[in-house]
Amino acid sequence: MVKARQNYDGVAITAPFSMPYQRYSIDTAHWWIAKALRGSLTAANLKPSDLDGFSVASFTLFPDSAVGLTQHLGLCPRWLDHIPMGGASASVALRRAARAVQAGDANIVACVAGDTNHIDSFRNMLSSFSRFAQDASYPYGYGGPNANFALLTDRYMKEYGATREDFGHICVAQRDNALRYQNAVMKKPLTLEQYMSARPIADPIALFDCVMPCAGSECFLVMSEDEAAKRNLPYAMLGGAIERHNAHSEDDIQLRGGWTMDIDELYAMSNCTPDDIDLLQTYDDYPVISMMQIEDLGFCAKGEGPEFVRSHDLTIDGDFPHNTSGGQLSAGQAGAAGGYIGMVEAIRQVTGTAGGTQVKNASIAMISGFGMINYDRGVCTSASILKTGARA
Amino acid sequence: MTEPLTFPPKKDPQKRSATPTRPPEARSRASLALTAAAAEGRFALQVCDECQIVQYPPRDACMNCIGTDLRWNDVSPKGHLLAETTVQTSTKLFFRERAPWRMGSVKLDVGPLILCHIHGDCTRDSAVKVLNRLDKSGQAVLIAIPLERSDHMDDDPQLRALSAHPKHRRILITDAWNPNTPALARALLDAGAATVFVGEAESWRPHPNRDALASMANVEVLPLDVTDTSSVQKLAGEIGGKTDILINNARFLRPGGVLSRGDTGFARDEMEVNYLGLMRLAQAFGPGMCARTADGVNSAAAWVNILSAYALSNTPEYGCYSASNAATYSLSQSLRGEFRSSGLRVMNVFVGPTEDDWHAPLPPPKVLPQSVARSVLDGLNDGLEDVWCGDIAKDIRDRWRKNAKVLEREMTFGSDGA
Ligand SMILES: [Zn+2]
Numbered sequence: 001m002v003k004a005r006q007n008y009d010g011v012a013i014t015a016p017f018s019m020p021y022q023r024y025s026i027d028t029a030h031w032w033i034a035k036a037l038r039g040s041l042t043a044a045n046l047k048p049s050d051l052d053g054f055s056v057a058s059f060t061l062f063p064d065s066a067v068g069l070t071q072h073l074g075l076c077p078r079w080l081d082h083i084p085m086g087g088a089s090a091s092v093a094l095r096r097a098a099r100a101v102q103a104g105d106a107n108i109v110a111c112v113a114g115d116t117n118h119i120d121s122f123r124n125m126l127s128s129f130s131r132f133a134q135d136a137s138y139p140y141g142y143g144g145p146n147a148n149f150a151l152l153t154d155r156y157m158k159e160y161g162a163t164r165e166d167f168g169h170i171c172v173a174q175r176d177n178a179l180r181y182q183n184a185v186m187k188k189p190l191t192l193e194q195y196m197s198a199r200p201i202a203d204p205i206a207l208f209d210c211v212m213p214c215a216g217s218e219c220f221l222v223m224s225e226d227e228a229a230k231r232n233l234p235y236a237m238l239g240g241a242i243e244r245h246n247a248h249s250e251d252d253i254q255l256r257g258g259w260t261m262d263i264d265e266l267y268a269m270s271n272c273t274p275d276d277i278d279l280l281q282t283y284d285d286y287p288v289i290s291m292m293q294i295e296d297l298g299f300c301a302k303g304e305g306p307e308f309v310r311s312h313d314l315t316i317d318g319d320f321p322h323n324t325s326g327g328q329l330s331a332g333q334a335g336a337a338g339g340y341i342g343m344v345e346a347i348r349q350v351t352g353t354a355g356g357t358q359v360k361n362a363s364i365a366m367i368s369g370f371g372m373i374n375y376d377r378g379v380c381t382s383a384s385i386l387k388t389g390a391r392a
Numbered sequence: 393m394t395e396p397l398t399f400p401p402k403k404d405p406q407k408r409s410a411t412p413t414r415p416p417e418a419r420s421r422a423s424l425a426l427t428a429a430a431a432e433g434r435f436a437l438q439v440c441d442e443c444q445i446v447q448y449p450p451r452d453a454c455m456n457c458i459g460t461d462l463r464w465n466d467v468s469p470k471g472h473l474l475a476e477t478t479v480q481t482s483t484k485l486f487f488r489e490r491a492p493w494r495m496g497s498v499k500l501d502v503g504p505l506i507l508c509h510i511h512g513d514c515t516r517d518s519a520v521k522v523l524n525r526l527d528k529s530g531q532a533v534l535i536a537i538p539l540e541r542s543d544h545m546d547d548d549p550q551l552r553a554l555s556a557h558p559k560h561r562r563i564l565i566t567d568a569w570n571p572n573t574p575a576l577a578r579a580l581l582d583a584g585a586a587t588v589f590v591g592e593a594e595s596w597r598p599h600p601n602r603d604a605l606a607s608m609a610n611v612e613v614l615p616l617d618v619t620d621t622s623s624v625q626k627l628a629g630e631i632g633g634k635t636d637i638l639i640n641n642a643r644f645l646r647p648g649g650v651l652s653r654g655d656t657g658f659a660r661d662e663m664e665v666n667y668l669g670l671m672r673l674a675q676a677f678g679p680g681m682c683a684r685t686a687d688g689v690n691s692a693a694a695w696v697n698i699l700s701a702y703a704l705s706n707t708p709e710y711g712c713y714s715a716s717n718a719a720t721y722s723l724s725q726s727l728r729g730e731f732r733s734s735g736l737r738v739m740n741v742f743v744g745p746t747e748d749d750w751h752a753p754l755p756p757p758k759v760l761p762q763s764v765a766r767s768v769l770d771g772l773n774d775g776l777e778d779v780w781c782g783d784i785a786k787d788i789r790d791r792w793r794k795n796a797k798v799l800e801r802e803m804t805f806g807s808d809g810a
Contacts, residue, residue, distance in 0.1 A: 135423040136449035138416050139533050140507050141493040142484035143477070150477030151497050151507075158475075158517070203478045249455075252499045253474055375449055376497065376507055 005240075007269060011098040012228035012235035012389055014221050015044040016347040018325075020183040021216035021332045025116045029060040029335075030072055032114035036217035036337075037073070040110060044221055044233055053079040053109030053222070055097055057089035057336040060115045079106035086336055086371030087283040088243065089113055090343035091382035095241035097222040107223065114217025115335025132375035143202050146210060148373045149286040150202035155253040156288050157204065162306040164204060167287035168195040170322070171208050171329055173314035174284070178326025180316060180356040185214055185332035208329070211285050216334025218344045225389060234351035234392040239270025239364070241384035257289075257370060258381035259296040267298070270364075270385040274298045277385075278362040279321040279349055281342025283370040284329050289378070290322070293368045297383065316357055324349065324357045343367045343384075352391040363388040394512055397547035399560050399586070400689040410686035412734045413486040417529035422450035425464050430524045430532035431777035433770075435469040437504065438462040448504035469522040471500040473536055476510055486528070489686075494550065498522060498536050508534035512548045525554035526775050528685070528735035530728070546773065555775040556694035556737055559584035561636035566673065568592035568613055570641045571748050572698070574604040575761035577611055579769050586690065589631055591616025591642075618642045618669030628676035633684070638677055639696040639768065642669050645750045649711025662716035670697065670720055674727055682734035694737045694772060697724050698764065701742040701785035704792045705799045709754075728777070739771050744784030757783050 017039030019032060033056065041048065054077040056066040064072065066082035079100045083089040090113070097109040141147055156162055172192050178184035190208060198207035228235040242265065244258030267273055274297070282293040291305035299320075300308040314322040325331055325345040328338045346365035348354040354362075369382040419427065422438075429436040438447040440454040441461035453460050476496030482488050494510040498520060506522065514520055520536040527533045535551060546557055558580045565576055568590045577588045590605055590613045605611050614631070617623040618640075644665035646658045653659070674695075681692035702710060703717035721740065728738045745751040747758040759782035767781035780786045791799040 131420050132449045134416070134418050135420050137507050138484075139527065139529075139531065140495040140509055141479035142416060142482040142487045143479035143493075143495070144483070146481075147477055147479050147495060150479075151475040154477060155475040155497075200478075200480050202480060205477070252505050253497060376505060 005265070005269065008095070008098050008102070008238040008240065010225050011101055011238050012223055012225045012233070013094065013238060013347055013386065014223065014228050014233045014235040014351075015040040016220045016344040016353070017043055017218070018183055018341070018344050019114070019217040021185050021214045021334050023117070023185060023212065023214050023332070024119055025215035026118070027116055027215070029058045029114055029116045030064070030069065032116055032215060032217040033058065033069065033112050034073060036114055036219035037110055037112050040112075040219040040221050044231060046108065048073065048075055051075060051077060051108055051110050053077050053097060053100055053106030055081040055083060055093040055109060055111045057083040057085065057093060057113040057339060058115050059086070059335045077106070079109065085339070085369075085380040085382070087285065087339040087378070088369035088371035088380035088382040089336055089339040091241050091367055091369050091384040092243045092380075094222065094238065094343065094384055095243065098238050098241070101222055101224055108227065109222040110219060111222060112217065112219040113336040113340040115215065115337060117213050117215040117335070130372075130374045133373065137375055145285065145373050146202040146205055148376060149288060150205045152254055152377070153204055153286065153288040156255055156292070159255060160303040160306060162288075162291065164196060165192065166306040166309055167209060167291070168192045169309045170284070170287040170290050170314060171195055173318070174323050174327045175330045176315045177324050177357060178330030181325040181331060182356065184326045184330055185212060186326065186330040190330075205286065209286050211328040211333035211338070214332035214334050216332065216337045218334075218337045218340035220344055220347055229390070233390070234353060235389040236347050236350045236386040237389040239272065239385035239387050240266045241382070242266045243380070243382040245381075246379050247381065254377035255292070256302060257292060257296050257378065259293065259368065259383055263296065263298055263383070266383055266385060270387070272364060272385065276364050277366045279324055279346070279359045279365050281323055281346050281365065281367045282327075283339065283342065283368060284323055284327040285333060285338065287329070289370055293370070297366065297368055316359055321359045324354065324359060339369050339371060346386050350386050350388045393542050394544045394548045396544040397552070397559060397689060409684065410489065410688070412528075412682070412685040413489060414529045414733070414735055415486045415527050415531075415533070416484065417531055419531055420450065422452055423532070426450055426524065426532040427526065427530070429464065430526045432779070433524075433774045433776050434466055435522060435524045436464045436466050437502070439465045439467070446500070446502045446504055448500075448506055467502045468500070469524075470539075471498040471506070471520055471522060471536070473497075473510070473514055473516065473518050473520050474499050474505075476516065490549075496536065506534055508536050509550050511535060511537040511545065511551055513538045513542055513545055526737065526777065527554055530732055530735075530737070530777075556637060556739070556772045557583070558637065558769070558772055560586050560689050561693065562587045562589070562631075562634050562690060563637040563639060564589040564591065564631065564635045564677075565639045565641060566591045566616060566618060566669075567642040568601055568605060569599050570643055571601070571746070572641060572761040572764040574601050575765040576639065576641065576768060577605060577608055579765035581608060581610055583769055586610065587612060589614055589635070591618070591627065593617040618672055619664045621672055624672045624676045628680065632677050632680040635677055635681060636684075636690050636692050637694045637696065637772065638673065638681065639698070640670055640673055641698045642666070643698070645710070645713050647710055647713070647750060647753075649708040653712065659712045659716070662713055663719065666716040667719045667723060670723055678727070678731065682731060682736050685735040692736055694739050695727065695731065696739045696741060696768060696771070698741045698743060698768075699724075701744050701780070701782075701788045703742065704788055705796065705803055707803050737775065737777065739777055739779060741767050741771060741779040741781055742785045742789070743767075744782035744788070
């Protein structure tokens, strides 16, 4: 019998900050991370020297890591973490930071993700992503993640009867949401007709199935509830969080993710069920992966994702608010910050600070992450459930 | 079904030639063993010694038991095409120029899932066979083809890019005098070669191949003496811009080792023809061929050296000749490196003792001209780098790979009573 996990009681998540994204930037990841960190510190009325924990996720810091950043930014943490998990990094950073706070290893942890996007950096990043990708994926058309997700989408459609319209529903709803999010890169409405007639990228994936790489950064702080209350900060509490890596490696094509291994425990820890979730933030570098998360997180059975998105309204005011800030598909993919966009938005939602994208009475949010196409599939998955601690 | 490749129109000199671009070359060291297998046309994957699980992508420890004894074994290339896509856009110029590009996921019968190129004749969700081939970067890539052959399947653009198929290409064979030349010319023409140029030294002297070559359509015999720099340069000036495949079969051969010869005369001839001949040809034809590797249907594709298998390990009965071939083999490795950036392939055909006067004292088996021709054609079809022609060449290869020092000792026995 595996020992039950301890709860995450007493932890506050606060001071969410999103640095507005840019399509291209001449600044570095260091600059973007500094901007987001400053944003969260200012929101909490803290100085850099008040931090004693620091967690970083970034692809474009090279040759630096979190270590180089401490000296670069003049931080002196007693707890330091670097999360190389891309789209899965937010829930992973949060749960580790939460444990550090619970254990007293750190008092105030800043969790930050950010990347720059030089005109050439997407190409450079592709060429150095992973050994298996270099050896066994890129020589075959060099389609990058587009090709990987095309294969996955192709098989998913065949297996479960999903159509391109079904994926279009997800993208169109997110664009509606993005129009209410001031930082979104995409500012124009998107119709299903436009989605369907878009230029093909890697069949069956077309233009609006793909995210737009950009520069940006996101940050939040983790501290004790006492600390947050003392500082009068609105905060979220952590019901539970899970991570899983290289799950279901026996599956020939990835039609389910690691969430399925731990999802029951996540709901049990959080004392809730899928029906209690007020809004869901999935990792959405392609709509098929959002559909898969809706299934694997328990909102419907495997294979029923297409029917689920047909019969639900995924916009902010709908019956299933999903990716309320537009997600990466409409707000843009800022490298590792793409793993944080849903988390930072969810913190705003349950603390009543989401402004234009606020879901009415949102008190329980689920955030899910997916990352790192090492060869033929995403290796890392994560998820967490946030609840309202104190509203603004 | 693949449509037959049509003969390209005459080139418009006003138009820009496509510059040679390449697919990504970077690989881990483990992956280079897949390339080594592709270089001789084998489909091999790592198999764990401890648990027998077949692995892919290549790795340094078993994905099942983390044992580190992974052996490259030939395995069944059959599998099932599970998913596919057509990449319409790529950040890599090589693929952008060739888009759309079909690729997919194949579940191999032996276990692993592979990503691979897909031949145009493969149908969705069907049984396929996977070939391990060298791409324009000289690295192994996998391509799924249908189980059943179709008439023109070699003309599929993705498959053809992984081969040096003679169809519609113009080919220079450097030595009209070599006994294997008529068989080579015949086989190339039968495979669809547009023109076979044959270099002929000492044209004033009659030789036994002349009538056979004269009787073949689309064969042009032209003067070429590989020991004469100006002769080589002159021919390159005439046909260098339309030589797509060069087959260097020029050979000077005399029996004997160091002590059986009184001087260095024959050794000098051997080096002049076998070693410096290759160098002269490469200096005259190489740059032009390298510039034309992306030139459409009749692009420059391969440089073929016909070598003695004793290039690997000396046989003292032909000791000086073996030494000249060892030098030539080494030079061909340099050429591989120098041609690499262009995508021009260097194929070495290692041949055992051939059926001719100079090898008359040796017992069989000996290699016939038709066998050399078949090896060259198979190698070009499959885009190989190393081809072993005849049982003796294969035997030497296997012994050399097993233990080069043991082979050396086997080849250098003394004789009793000396
Ligand atoms: Zn094993």
